[in-house]
Amino acid sequence: MKDTKVIDYNKNHYTVMANNIIRGKQSMTLQEARLIRLLITQIAKDDKDFKTYKVNIQELARFLEIPDNNLYRDIRNICQSLMSRTIKIQNGNQWKIFQWLQLAEYDGHGTVTLMLSNQIAPYLLQLNAWFTQYQLKNILVMKSFYSIRLYELLKLTVGEDRRKKIEYTFSIQYLREYLECEHKFKQIGQFKDKILDIAVRDISEYSEYNCRYEGKKTGRSITDIIFYLELKEQKQEKKEEGEREKEQKELDLDDLIDQLREIINEKLKTKEYKAILEAANNNIELIQEKYELSKKQQKIENLVGWLIKAIEGNYSEPIEKRKKTSFNNIEARQYNYEELERQLLERG
Numbered sequence: 641m642k643d644t645k646v647i648d649y650n651k652n653h654y655t656v657m658a659n660n661i662i663r664g665k666q667s668m669t670l671q672e673a674r675l676i677r678l679l680i681t682q683i684a685k686d687d688k689d690f691k692t693y694k695v696n697i698q699e700l701a702r703f704l705e706i707p708d709n710n711l712y713r714d715i716r717n718i719c720q721s722l723m724s725r726t727i728k729i730q731n732g733n734q735w736k737i738f739q740w741l742q743l744a745e746y747d748g749h750g751t752v753t754l755m756l757s758n759q760i761a762p763y764l765l766q767l768n769a770w771f772t773q774y775q776l777k778n779i780l781v782m783k784s785f786y787s788i789r790l791y792e793l794l795k796l797t798v799g800e801d802r803r804k805k806i807e808y809t810f811s812i813q814y815l816r817e818y819l820e821c822e823h824k825f826k827q828i829g830q831f832k833d834k835i836l837d838i839a840v841r842d843i844s845e846y847s848e849y850n851c852r853y854e855g856k857k858t859g860r861s862i863t864d865i866i867f868y869l870e871l872k873e874q875k876q877e878k879k880e881e882g883e884r885e886k887e888q889k890e891l892d893l894d895d896l897i898d899q900l901r902e903i904i905n906e907k908l909k910t911k912e913y914k915a916i917l918e919a920a921n922n923n924i925e926l927i928q929e930k931y932e933l934s935k936k937q938q939k940i941e942n943l944v945g946w947l948i949k950a951i952e953g954n955y956s957e958p959i960e961k962r963k964k965t966s967f968n969n970i971e972a973r974q975y976n977y978e979e980l981e982r983q984l985l986e987r988g
Contacts, residue, residue, distance in 0.1 A: 644753065645682070647693040649703045651777035653681040658763035659770050662792045665728040667820045668740075670785045671714075672722050674704050676740055677788075679756055680764060681776050687765055692743065692755040700752070705781070719744035719752060727760070772796045778847040786819055786835045787842035793818060794843070794851070794867060806869045809856065815865060828855070828862050836865065848872055896922055903928050904943075912944045919948040926951060 655677045668676070682693055701711040722741045729736045738759035745753040756764065772795050779788045797808050812831070816822045825831045836853060843851040850870040855862035897913045903924070904913075920926045930950040940946045949955075 643689075643691045645691050645693055647678070647682060647695050647700075649678070649699065650681070651775070651780060653776055654773045655680045655776055655779075656683070656764070656767060656771055656773040657792075658767055659772055659796050660729050661727065661760070661763045662772055662796045663729075663818075665730070665817075665820060666725070666789075668722070668725050668785060669718070670783070670788075671704055671706065671718050672725065673785050673788050674780060675700075675718060675722065675754075677776060677779060678703070679754060683764055685766070689765070690742075690756045690758065690761060692753050695752045695754060697750050697752060715752065716746065719746075719754070729763075772799075774847075781846055782842040784835075784838045784842065786821075787839040789819055790836075790839040791843050791847055794849070794869060798869065802871075804871045807866055808869075809864050809866045811864050812862065840867075893917070893922075896924065899924055900927065904931055906943055908944065915944060916947050916951070919951045930955065 657680065679693065682691070697712060697715050700706075700715060701708070706714050719741075723739070723744055725740050726737050727740065739757045740760065741754065742757040742759075743753065743755040747753070772792065774791075774795050779791055782788050782791070793810075794808070798806060810818075812828070816831075819835060821831075821835065825834045832855075840851045840853055843849055848871060850872060851867060853865050853867045856864040856866055858864070893914070896917055897910060900913050900916065904927075916927055920930075927947065930947050933950060933955060934940060934943060934946060937946070
């Protein structure tokens with residue numbers, strides 16, 4: 641199938657949706673909501689159309705925390721149900737209704753192929769304004785579909801507001817319509833117990849906000865809900881982000897070292913490769929140029945030391961043609977590879 645990709649289960653990826661999608665009327669189960677949001681995170685910024693995604697059923701079940709017993713039946717039911725799920729976008733007297741999924745196909749061997757509906761493309765592809773985004777991890781383990789929906793509403797409302805403490809008020813009627821429960825939990829006590837308490841607890845536990853709420857009365861009846869949001873300290877998140885960046889740089893460094901091993905036909909230690917890369921600021925082409933130059937020398941006692949000096953001194957001709965030739969016999973102890981390695985890793 642054209643443009644078919646294996647799904648990427650990265651919880652740090654962002655779900656990005658037009659605000660109209662979030663405001664639209666939608667109803668689904670918790671697992672269906674998780675799967676749809678997972679599919680949305682697969683969209684790349686420059687995508688001009690939807691791709692299809694291959695999903696291993698067992699991997700998907702683990703990611704969505706679906707029990708092992710009857711997981712094939714459960715995944716089938718989720719996909720089948722999603723094929724009939726719709727979203728309604730209202731604009732005054734105008735409205736649009738369309739499906740979330742265009743394709744759900746099982747190959748009989750443990751793999752499902754999924755594709756979002758082309759009808760929803762204008763609200764998910766190449767968005768430049770009026771959209772809301774959040775990391776998948778903020779909603780993935782929430783315990784209720786209402787939790788996800790309320791979180792999305794609050795994220796949309798917060799927008800670019802970066803104040804640490806924020807409060808917003810919504811009418812009970814609007815919340816009921818938004819959450820598609822106009823005819824459920826009619827008593828305010830039930831509405832609090834079954835929806836608000838669970839959603840606010842989930843948002844506080846799993847998202848970037850601490851959240852609480854209180855009712856606002858008009859006369860003797862509660863007619864509005866005030867939500868209080870407080871942005872959590874981001875130290876841990878920044879630490880995790882820093883660790884991810886460090887891991888990526890270490891992976892990049894490993895790749896550079898592998899490239900050097902292909903270029904330099906010598907048995908060098910990893911710390912020696914790192915020292916050469918440090919001197920060349922990871923410029924593989926520069927190292928290759930100086931290594932080719934080294935082959936024109938009569939004799940080099942210490943290749944690593946010579947390469948570092950050649951890089952730092954920008955040698956462009958054989959040493960024998962230069963007035964000073966003492967670099968041929970430079971001793972290895974003049975280069976503290978452990979210190980170079982430590983500096984490199986600290987800078988990474």
